[in-house]
Amino acid sequence: MYREEQNKVQEEVLVAIMNNRHDFSIAAQHNWYRIPVSSVEKWLKKRWPPAWIAFYLTKVFGKEAWAISDYAKIIDIRKVYRWQLFPHEPVNAKSKKSYYQIFFEPLRRLPNPIFSRRYRRIIFIPTTWDKFIKAVEINDLFDESPLEDRLWAEFKRLKINAERQEFVKVNKKNYALDFAIYCEAGKIDIETDGNFWHANPQKAAQDNLRDNDLKTEGWRVLRFNTNQVKESTSEYCISIIAKNINRLGGLKEGQCVARKINLKNPDYVQLSLFDNNG
Secondary structure, eight states, X not given: OHHHHHHHHTOEEEEEEEOOHXXXXXXXXXXXXXXXXXXXXXXXXXXXXXXXXXXXXXXXXXXXXXXXXEEEEEEEEEEEEHHHHOTTSOOOGGGGOXXXXXXXXXXXXXXXXXXXXXXXXXXXXXEEHHHHHHOSBGGGSOOSOHHHHHHHHHHHXXXXXXXXXXXXXXXXXXXXXXXXXXXXTEEEEEEEEOHHHHTOHHHHHHHHHHHHHHHHTTEEEEEEEHHHHHHOIIIIIIHHHHHHHHHXXXXXXXXXXXBOOOTTOTTOOOOOTTOOOO
């Protein structure tokens, strides 16, 4: 039994976007979902196939939107054409588009939805069962690297509201930011670069072009290597990040007064104009 639970912890969970009620009715009533083969090859190749699937609902779902409430155990995955999924559709150019049809057990309901603070859109989030069952919000799900996880743990401890794997479009290019922090007078991109990338001239050249694009659009880019994150997370990384947040006016959280970071007193919460000392 213990070995089964240990294996389950590392099982792959795929969080997929659900942006229309028709697709959700198929999932709820017929227990299947489709993903274009091209999307799997582009986004999920290294994390395929998943053992579980969960659905992130968008704005068409009203009060339940921008959260994950439903998930299921996958029982089969088949490669099919669109005409096989929807035989009553008129034949057209889309009819021969290839999909993975994912069959699963009846949907289960999470006791507490996994919510998104900023109502962000996602494409897919591949994660582990352990992270999925422990997640409170969307950013808890990401499973990109131990370096990111280490910084994220510090952000949560200090109540620094960052967005993980935030996609931004700059100069007609899509960039995935390890962490995006939105401040009153600017925005910060934080990258956790493994030592391998620092010894890779081609990657360094790509990062240079990327950083220039982002800086041109107003992003302040901070990069931390493996040793800095592992050995000096609080003393160096968090200190630098906090200084930059405060210099940019504090965290932009929809309040009248932006919140600055006080590392000497992490539990201190700055009052907004509508708060009082009661």
